[in-house]
Amino acid sequence: MRGYTPHFLFYLINLDPKYIIVRLKSVAILLSIVIFPLIGVGQSPPYINYKGGDQIPSSETYHVIQDTKGYIWVATACGVSRFDGYEFTTFTLKDGLPDNVIHEIYEDYKGRIWFVSYSGQLSYFFEGKIYPYKYNYLMTGIFAGGKGAVKCSFRVSHEDHILISVNRKGIFEIYPDGKLVKHYSEIGAGLIFKFQNDNTFPLLAWDISTKVNPTTTILADSSITLPIKDFVKINPSHLFATEKNGLFVISFGETYVICKGKETTSYTTTKPIIWISKGSDGLIWVSRYNEGVRCYNDVHLDKGELYKLFDGLSITSVCKDKEGGYWFSTYTHGLFYVSNLNSKTYFWHSLQFDHKKIMAIETFPKGLFVGFDNGDISIVNSNDTIESLSLPRIKKMDLYVNYIHYNQYSKDVLLLSNIFVYNIGNGQIQQFINEFTRKGSDKGISPRYAITYNTKTWIGTRLGLLIFDGQRVIYDSFKAGDFKSTVNALALAKNGTLWLGCSDGLWKFKNGKFEWMGEVMPFFRNRISRVAINPIDSSVWVGTRGGGIGVFNGSTLSFISTDDGLPSDIITSIAMGVDRVWVGSSSGVAQVSIVPDISGKYIVSGFDKSIGIVSNEILDLLPTDSTLIIGTRDGVLSYRLEDIRNQVKPKVLITKLSVNGRDTSVLNNLNLDYFQNNISISFAGFTYKTLRNTLFRYRLHESDSIYSYTRIPSVILPALSPGKYSFEVWAQNAYGQWSVSPAKFHFSILSPFWRMPWFVFLISVAGFLVFSFVFAFRLRVIKQHNILSRRLDGWKQQALLQQMNPHFIFNTLNSIQLFILQNDTRSSQRYLTKFAKLMRLTLENSQSFSVSFTNELEALRLYLDLEALRADKQFEFEIVVDGSLPLEANIPSLIVQPFVENAIWHGVMPKGKGGRIIVTFKFRENKVLCTIEDNGIGRVAASKYTSAKAHKSRGSEITTQRLQLLKSMYGQQLGIVYIDLKDSLDQPAGTRVELVIPILPAKNILD
Template sequence: MIKNIFLLVLVSASFLMQAQEPVSVHLSEKDGLPDKEFYSILEDENGFIWLGADKGLYRYDGKTFKNYNSEKQLGLSVFNIQQAPSGLIWCNNISGQFFYVENNKLNLFIDLGKQLNGQLADFIIKNEYLYILTLKKIYKVNLKTKSIEYNQPLTQRYGSIFKIDDRIYYENLNSIVPIVTEKKNKVTNLMSSRKESDTINNYNKNTKIFKVSANLVFRKDNFNSNRFYSINKSKNTLNLIHQFQVLSKERIYNTFENNKEIWFATSTGVWVFELKRNHFFLIKRFLKDRNVTNILKDKDDNYWFTTLNNGIYVIPNITIETCIITEPNKNISSLDIVNDSTLVFGNTNGNIGFYNTNTYVEKIIKLPSKDRVSKLKYLSNSNTVFISKDLSAYSLHINSLKLTKIEGARTAKSLTLLNNDNLLFTSYNSAIVLEKSNFKNEKKYISGEKRTYASFYNKINQTAYIAFVDNLVSYDNNWNSKKILFNNQPIYGKSITETANGTLWIATFKNGVLGIKNDTVIQHYTTKNGLTSNNVLMVKADQNKLWIALGNSIQVLDVDSKQLKTLTKSDGILSYDVSGIEIVREKVYFSSSQGLFSIHKDQSFKTQNADVYFNKVEINEKDTIITSKYSLKYHQNAINIGFNVNGFLYNQKRKYKYRLKGFNNAWLITDIGVNSVKYNSLPTGKYTFQVQPILDNTLGNNKIKSLIFTIRKPFWKTWWFLVALSILILGSTILYYRKKIKIKEHERVTQLEKISLEKELINLNLTALRSQMNPHFIFNSLNSIQDLVLKEDTNASYDYIVLFSKLIRNTLTYSNQDFIPLEKELDFLNIYLQLEKLRFGESFSYNIHFEGNENLEVPSLLIQPFIENALVHGLLHKVGEKKLSVIFNFTNSILQCTITDNGIGRKKAEEIANRQGNLHESFALQAIEKRLEIFKKQFNQNIGFTIKDSYTNETVKGTTVVLTMPFKKQF
């Protein structure tokens, strides 16, 4: 019995080497795939595909890959993606961190790095708890409190954590043990002991248990050799499964149960076994040169395969398969059917081949010349294949493989068998009937010097049809011709066939597909009513279904219901460059430049319900929160709405139907791949945007999704604004005249204030003049001059009399002017200080300086009182050297005068004044303060002065006056 099983496995494996493979689509960097190394894959309840990769966690919505990461993440790689009962997506990493996705962010749940010590642990979420299985312990973590409620130690632990019938199990050395999730649960081992002959030692962490239908299978990896056992729960025993012997040396990453099939993801691709009569049979193997790490079947029956270093492969349709044709013979130029298990094809290398659709074996027949096989035809009566090549022609007997050369039949465009077994041969320049009996004798010319593309013969009506370069022509039994027109225009055909209802179908170059009866076009299919292109390559009838090969898809038309279904490369179509179509039982075979592939007539067209959702709403080019209703201002009228259907490449082959009610109630259809609509400058009003997915030009059960927008009127068009505007105009008129009266009154008051200020300023100027003409100063000056006269210092006395007279004259002159040039002020101060120096003697020195080159005017007679204060109160009583500095500084449009002396300071000066009984404020400072206040009002500037003493080691070293003064610029 065992020997027979092993023989069965070997036969199955040998048979599989020739099996057809499902067509896969390779997703890589050019498709936007963000990584090439993947470990885990999951489809969530909303149809999103989640990928655990070397570079992080990603979510695929059918169009883009979104990355999720956390600032607290140690390392980018994530593993073991799961969806908890709450709907949250979970994963973990080698660093012992466990994450979940919530609010579109990856959040760290718990960090068990110290406990796990670099071990990538298995985990399962159940009943508000996170169960983590390591080599030595089981951790139970409360999802709400994050507390570890127990860490049960394990004496022996091999294999992974898994769930069967809503119970969590782990496998150790001698049993398969459930994890007790509640105290009331009774511990019942799935298998508590084994027969001595089945005791398995030296397990490692790759031990797994999986289900196939109702059967439990136990896999162990013992010294890098896989062995598989079926678990008999009733007898509590293990039975070795011999059919999996071919996997003994394979590195198995994961398993995937698919109905009664078990799929193995291994380092040498995918192995598929089917369970029949309690035995496993190897039925498929594909992606043989890829490290396949995980397998997923999504809601649309697409199969996903993650790999190490090769990105992701997707099989959109498991029933669309590529036939195993050797590489040199894949470029097939012609195809025909021999019987219900054999196809014959010719290729561009000049050879022909036979393909067995049962055993999946090809047999290549090499022909003498290497020129391309342009067309071939199987002739059942003689069991021969008529072969027309570019430069020659042959007849091949299938049984004897006898090859006979035929003259004058090269470069065929079409070969059609007639009622009397004659052959209608059309080429690039003629249409000929070749008589039977090896086609060597008589030839009947139907047409000459005209290119043809296709031909067809209706045996019932005995009518032949030929598609010429300039027209479609029908011929009766006597070869009388008749042109067939469509809308009084020629028909340019490429391929001709006939369905069971008697309709002749023509594939055209740019006018879609035409259905003809009684030489009249009765049906017409274009892109307007379902075709994906108006350039049709080939048509082939199968009862009342019409298979249509186009440059961008393969479609099938049910001529009774007039429904079209579509398959594209995203569905697994190998190539659009179709050179032949043949029907073999439940499959349709297509030849192409990429080889031979088949489509299951019924199973290849998947029923799909597309659930559309809104993924973007932009208002005036700014993202906003997606909600069901929007109330917008009148200027928020540029709206961009994005929508999507989750699923593999949905947006690369499907369309959407949409409209904006309130703006245009007519439904519109997007182009393929377009999943957003933008409206610019919408007028005010209420709108409802509706969108619905279209599958194969039908709406099916797909729901309409809606958004409501209200764009409010601008405030100036509302009734309340118009009423308010009327009131405002009336009130404004009243206010205007009131304001005008107030302005007049204000101007009158201002004028009066100006006159008052001018009077006050005149009085202040007179006060300043009186302070400048202080009798004490005049007396001192005259005494000093008299002293010079008595000393008979005639020259000096004369000079000082001149200076004194100049000072008096300038004082009288400047007292009548509000502003004088700065240089005159400097000159005035210099004369004054020269006279004072006569009194103070050689111990007194002074410095007057202006730091700037602007032409300025300053208030007249404003500085001298401050200088006199410095002299009288600061320097007069000082013993030793007496210094005075007067510095003008003009910076940032501010004019300041800094007067610095090295006198005795204000405190000592006040003490001396008190002793002398001089209690009044010296030299008209009160008048100066009032004058500065007036200037402050006039110029609206910060004008004034500050006085402070300077100290060295708490000893007064002098006094500084900083005067900020108004100015005018000279032009």
């Protein structure tokens, strides 16, 4: 901004109907606008606090470390807790601790985690269990009369020697065989420190068991004796030492001493030092009682601190984890975690809920503008000083900042409030009234967004679009009647197209015309919150309030949503970076590849409050070449992009394996039986910035190209098939980076013996033999059953034939008797000859189930002759045979005769003279089609006639039973159709019966 200085004062000087010009006049008008210089980094950064009774067993914590695997260990007054990034596991007396009050935690060269308790009893954690130290009975005597273990003065040598320092009593060493040695007992009273395999924390001891030379400090390793000055007061409860670049820093009580060679310099503090350490990055951390913790870049602590954190608390230890996060244990407030100390946080009030809320942010060459909900503006300068500016207003009214826009052409800043618009530039503040408030209306048009190109500024408002030339509005879409939607965002493309993100969707403004894109694509009907232009491919990125992001390239629309990795589909900001797109949402920040990959998908990774953002509800994002400014309602974070690019990819570890519900200690190359196929695998991804929300991916075979994903650090693999498996799992950190290498677990599930080749062969052979025997036996039984069944059916058929023969014989003998009584010798003789011939055929045919068509036809002709003779020529008959019918074919015997008998006695005989019966045989599809047609009285009249007679014919009933037997014997069914014939007057004219007769096998089925 031209003319701007860090402490520049603005004053009101003029009023105008169009605007009020505020100029520098005198210090007396300071009542209107006040600027306060403040320090912006004096407060604690955003943190996570783990308190007692919630995640850890006690808020009284003494020591925090990270072991080589990645676990965070916390010593508390009620046991010790281990944190894997997902859950805390607490160990107490019931788990093997000899004492619940644990003061110190250390890891030795074997990976054993040692616990030093308040009473001096030792224990260690190894391979999932806690073991008490076997020489704890010696510790009772060592700690008797002392004041507990000296902080950070415990070692386990590679020979498994235990070295421990006890306040007031000195340094003790316990050998693996139980031998106890006290070191430097000849020195007497004095301060002793000894470096042992680690020059970060030497062993220290304050021994007052003798009165020899009580005022010397001895550097035992170098045999240097340094005098302690008289003013140094040694507090036996807190002794520390560290080394950097040949300098020894020693603290005890309220004093710390810097030693170089034989020169010493001592410093006295107002309160006792309870922790001092040097981190892996060389920073010195110092904690004093109830004064929080301070970080220094040099051992000369009087040169000023880099950080001052948790003022008012007593920090008992500091630990930097492998991701660059810091852990702080406290006496009374549990455990604190700070994910990033390099970033800067402004306007965050961790203990205040009524502080003013941030509404808008904007960068400019000299710093950062921040607008609040009470109308205040703060300017964060490059040196981290903060100046506060109160905007002038005409009368008392609620005033808040909607948007801040830096004009890179004029170097001015445009402030959009809910009522007024202000311009800061050239040492002046302009307040525009009538142009934006509708003649001073309190409601105004609520300008919400602004972009500038050359001398023109487009301003989106509650009531449409304005074009502003810096002094006046030259176009108002509402007044012109062109456009009246509420504009939330604007973006100007290189071709001059202005894109408007509105409450009713996306609009395009070009050549003075507005076009609603909701008519082009339904997605653009969503409420639009942000619009941005991709500088690489000129695609339009459209953020919505619930529909994610749409990327429009003029012809196609791509979608990016939570399914692709966005923290939320409610988009609050889209900012184009150099090599990526930054997306703010209601649930965190995402970085998206600026162009899609070869498959057309955008690569998305998200991070949230875990990296130090004050709130997951993002207000705006402002990327620069080296930083990302993240604005929220409760604070602004300046995050170094270097910290995002150089993140440590998380280590992942398989922690537990259960087979069929039982835990096993073997975590690799496990061979399991067939029934041991229900596997449960637990794992840990040591990334603490994901706030217990780590994403894992896993697969069962190295060749699998598709992964399964979970946020729960365990999987259950039920009912696995026999085979070889290679379970692999990766963890993702807060920045979307996966582990460099997975944690692996190789195991095999053996096939059961019944799936072995030899067993399968034996079972196959045995099964074949058994099957063959059973099949043969069953086949024989079925065959015997079928033979017996068919013989039984044959006997039934023969019995039915025998039933038919007496019936026909009785009727025929009645006719012969009639001729004899009538003394008609000629007719009796002719009739008797035919009857004898018919009886012979009947006797022959009744011996088998089927007869040739020739025999059946001859028997039928003889029967009709006899019946016609007996009826004294009352009817005539005709038998018509199709020439294609094979005469040698076998058909059921006497199957047609009963229907012919019905036609004679129930059809034509009741009629009297003129009866006629025609029997026709045709051959169709291996079946005989037989038609019996008479010109009798019809079935209705015949039924009345039959019911009046005492004797009822059983021929049809017997034939029906025979047809049922034929179906059971041969699997074929005889078709029977009755048709009532009518004359031209619709009177009964006879009956036609149509039969479908199966052709049967020539061989007798019973044979």
